[in-house]
Amino acid sequence: MAGPTQSRFVSQLKRYYALYTGGFIGFVVLLSILEQMGVPNKMLGYIFLGVTVLLYAGIGILSRTSDVAEYYVAGRRVPAFFNGMAVGADWMSAASFIGLAGTLYLSGYDGLAFVLGWTGGFVLVALLLAPYLRKFGQFTIPDFLGARYGGSIPRSIGVFAAILCSFTYVIAQIYGVGLITSRFTGLDFGVGVFVGLGSILVCSFLGGMRAVTWTQVAQYVILILAYMIPVVWLSVKHTGNPIPQVAYGYVLEKVTAREQVLNDPSTPDGAREAEVRAIFKQREKTAEDKLKGLDAGGATYLAKEKEKLVKTVADLHAEHDTDPKLLEAANRAVAEFPTNAATARSRWRREAETDRDKSGPVMAHAEPFAGPDETTRDNKRKNFMALVLCLMVGTAALPHILMRFYTTTSVKEARHSVFWSLFFISLLYITAPALAVLAKYDVYTLLVGSSFSELPSWVSAWASVDKTLMSVTDINHDGIVQLAEVTIGGDLIVLATPEIAGLPYVITALVAAGGLAAALSTADGLMLTISNSLSHDVYYKMIDPHAPTGRRLFISKALLLGVAVFAAYITSLKPGHILFLVGAAFSLAASAFFPALALGIFWKRANKTGAILGMVGGLATCMFYMYITYPFFGVNAPLWWDINPISAGVFGMAVGFVGVIAGSLLTAAPDKETQDLVDHVRYPNLDDDFKSKVS
Amino acid sequence: MQLQERHKQYWQKNLRLTGVLLAIWFVVTFVLGWFARDLQSVTFLGFPLSFYMGAQGSLLIYVILVGYYAYRMDKLDREYGVQERDL
Numbered sequence: 001m002a003g004p005t006q007s008r009f010v011s012q013l014k015r016y017y018a019l020y021t022g023g024f025i026g027f028v029v030l031l032s033i034l035e036q037m038g039v040p041n042k043m044l045g046y047i048f049l050g051v052t053v054l055l056y057a058g059i060g061i062l063s064r065t066s067d068v069a070e071y072y073v074a075g076r077r078v079p080a081f082f083n084g085m086a087v088g089a090d091w092m093s094a095a096s097f098i099g100l101a102g103t104l105y106l107s108g109y110d111g112l113a114f115v116l117g118w119t120g121g122f123v124l125v126a127l128l129l130a131p132y133l134r135k136f137g138q139f140t141i142p143d144f145l146g147a148r149y150g151g152s153i154p155r156s157i158g159v160f161a162a163i164l165c166s167f168t169y170v171i172a173q174i175y176g177v178g179l180i181t182s183r184f185t186g187l188d189f190g191v192g193v194f195v196g197l198g199s200i201l202v203c204s205f206l207g208g209m210r211a212v213t214w215t216q217v218a219q220y221v222i223l224i225l226a227y228m229i230p231v232v233w234l235s236v237k238h239t240g241n242p243i244p245q246v247a248y249g250y251v252l253e254k255v256t257a258r259e260q261v262l263n264d265p266s267t268p269d270g271a272r273e274a275e276v277r278a279i280f281k282q283r284e285k286t287a288e289d290k291l292k293g294l295d296a297g298g299a300t301y302l303a304k305e306k307e308k309l310v311k312t313v314a315d316l317h318a319e320h321d322t323d324p325k326l327l328e329a330a331n332r333a334v335a336e337f338p339t340n341a342a343t344a345r346s347r348w349r350r351e352a353e354t355d356r357d358k359s360g361p362v363m364a365h366a367e368p369f370a371g372p373d374e375t376t377r378d379n380k381r382k383n384f385m386a387l388v389l390c391l392m393v394g395t396a397a398l399p400h401i402l403m404r405f406y407t408t409t410s411v412k413e414a415r416h417s418v419f420w421s422l423f424f425i426s427l428l429y430i431t432a433p434a435l436a437v438l439a440k441y442d443v444y445t446l447l448v449g450s451s452f453s454e455l456p457s458w459v460s461a462w463a464s465v466d467k468t469l470m471s472v473t474d475i476n477h478d479g480i481v482q483l484a485e486v487t488i489g490g491d492l493i494v495l496a497t498p499e500i501a502g503l504p505y506v507i508t509a510l511v512a513a514g515g516l517a518a519a520l521s522t523a524d525g526l527m528l529t530i531s532n533s534l535s536h537d538v539y540y541k542m543i544d545p546h547a548p549t550g551r552r553l554f555i556s557k558a559l560l561l562g563v564a565v566f567a568a569y570i571t572s573l574k575p576g577h578i579l580f581l582v583g584a585a586f587s588l589a590a591s592a593f594f595p596a597l598a599l600g601i602f603w604k605r606a607n608k609t610g611a612i613l614g615m616v617g618g619l620a621t622c623m624f625y626m627y628i629t630y631p632f633f634g635v636n637a638p639l640w641w642d643i644n645p646i647s648a649g650v651f652g653m654a655v656g657f658v659g660v661i662a663g664s665l666l667t668a669a670p671d672k673e674t675q676d677l678v679d680h681v682r683y684p685n686l687d688d689d690f691k692s693k694v695s
Numbered sequence: 696m697q698l699q700e701r702h703k704q705y706w707q708k709n710l711r712l713t714g715v716l717l718a719i720w721f722v723v724t725f726v727l728g729w730f731a732r733d734l735q736s737v738t739f740l741g742f743p744l745s746f747y748m749g750a751q752g753s754l755l756i757y758v759i760l761v762g763y764y765a766y767r768m769d770k771l772d773r774e775y776g777v778q779e780r781d782l
Binding site for chain 2: 685
């Protein structure tokens with residue numbers, strides 16, 4: 001690519017995307033005028049989601065291609081700035097857009113592990129991987145493993161690991177797509193999944209990486225606008241300062257002061273909180289007693305407890321002036337009574353835990369690793385560090401992100417594009433903690449202390465959508481909302497901010513479109529990674545190296561379709577545990593890829609045996625630890641050094657590094673050709689000897 | 696491909712730069728994180744310092760680290776004549 005053509009291309013891109021951004025803002029303004037004219041909310045939601053999805057499809061169709069380099073790496077001419085935006089959209093998933101602020105709201109300082117992990121990882125990408133992978137300049141990450149370590153075994157392990165972590169991650173995205181479409185358009189969850197899937201496919205199917213790149217840039221613009229507008233509005237409302245990132249320190253102080261009041265029983269508000277907490281304490285004790293009874297008596301105890309409930313119903317029937325509500329509640333208690341000891345145990349355990357959470361004092365938002373005693377605090381700190389490490393190294397090992405750095409024009413551009421990526425990503429991650437604090441302030445001051453008869457409208461609106469997202473119950477029957485009586489699900493924070501701030505509905509629709517853009521763009525990148533691994537690495541490199549271009553692309557597209565339908569099918573089964581899926585993807589990627597990739601560049605001595613040992617060992621350790629500790633699998637073995645299953649990657653990485661190093665040292669050094677490849681990768685330009693380098 | 700002395704120097708300098716930046720990354724993330732409880736009484740721009748670092752300060756430092764690396768390596772490429780053509 002010659003200089004002048006590329007710079008014309010860049011200025012053209014800038015013009016297009018400036019026009020596009022202006023057009024999008026105009027579209028939002030137009031819709032808000034429509035809203036003022038009385039167009040119903042549901043209609044606005046349809047228009048908003050419909051238009052954005054059609055827009056992505058349009059870009060996908062315009063970018064269709066049948067050229068291999070265009071299909072796999074967007075022709076390697078994506079400018080650093082735009083690749084940065086594309087990485088941003090590729091990177092920020094439904095979990096970042098919708099979940100992160102909620103996690104921060106619920107867990108305060110400890111939630112910052114995600115903020116740190118999901119940004120700091122790009123330092124590793126920039127320093128250890130991106131420029132070298134760009135110089136290598138093939139199509140996939142297994143390509144690098146195959147060339148560096150030789151033979152098809154390292155490549156195959158790479159393919160397996162790439163598909164494993166991308167697939168766990170893509171399920172979480174499609175789930176997010178289904179959730180947003182169903183919630184904002186009223187379509188069924190399953191239908192929502194397939195509608196979302198259709199738009200993912202239109203983008204990647206016709207134009208591969210090229211279409212995905214230009215769609216992701218467009219999606220970044222929408223998602224960042226959608227995230228910023230409500231937060232800026234909220235910030236102006238509370239502080240008069242339109243820059244929330246600067247202003248929320250002041251709000252945080254007020255939140256901290258409010259926490260102290262609510263925790264102090266000598267104040268009127270604190271006394272009411274204490275009253276509610278005492279009730280929860282009592283409920284926790286009841287649940288614990290039942291658990292103890294169950295442990296001692298087993299099925300007999302269960303039967304006795306049920307008998308008691310049945311008797312209550314009979315007694316109520318016997319009285320002639322029974323309150324029908326009371327009777328209904330008693331009947332429900334009998335109907336819902338656990339049928340066996342296992343269900344009873346897990347349900348009562350859950351009840352006891354929820355009640356215990358509610359009976360404790362309000363957690364201080366800004367306090368790191370809060371806990372009642374030194375052991376708990378140390379434990380939290382250790383897990384915080386482990387999680388940060390896993391997320392960071394996982395970031396530097398997820399194939400769909402690393403692949404994006406193949407698409408820049410040069411090594412220099414690759415370095416610059418990591419900078420732009422991190423810049424664009426940080427915009428959102430710096431805003432999320434501000435949003436959490438601002439929303440918390442609203443809940444602590446406006447909702448808490450208000451009267452049950454005059455709840456803000458967003459409370460009842462969301463409570464009617466989903467009880468786990470929002471519920472308020474008058475536990476102590478005083479008619480006033482106490483903090484302990486409010487249950488808020490993390491996902492509510494971002495989705496409901498526009499309503500909390502009292503913004504027009506069109507902003508709510510914008511936020512939904514932003515969430516959809518985040519989920520779709522990540523899903524696009526992941527799907528492409530999976531189908532490319534299969535078509536390029538398995539089919540072209542291992543099965544039929546002489547396959548003509550046309551057939552390679554055909555296979556690739558067919559696989560994409562197959563993967564998409566399979567992923568949608570799995571998602572429609574609602575496997576749940578979304579956060580675990582996302583966390584698992586990071587730990588798996590960190591264990592499988594990072595040691596072999598980084599050592600492959602920085603240590604010439606690393607060889608095939610080492611790579612195989614490290615990758616298999618790392619991956620196996622990580623999967624094994626997840627299997628034995630994650631409650632879902634039911635093994636429930638004791639934790640190693642108290643590390644939570646989500647951070648299984650710390651063990652996987654350690655084994656991975658030891659494996660690569662030990663395996664390499666025990667066997668012969670790699671041949672001259674491989675060592676030359678390492679040199680080739682290390683220098684942006686080794687072949688030309690510029691005599692007149694410095695003037 | 697035979698490496699020349701200047702190539703080895705280039706790589707050494709790259710390694711040194713990478714090492715220094717990684718050390719800063721490590722201190723900012725893990726050392727400050729480890730002592731977060733001890734830093735919360737310090738106030739910075741109205742925030743407790745540990746919260747500020749986790750929510751904002753570290754991120755700004757990461758952006759600067761990556762930006763500086765890109766800038767410094769461009770210069771190093773040209774100094775040692777290993778830059779790419781067509782720029």
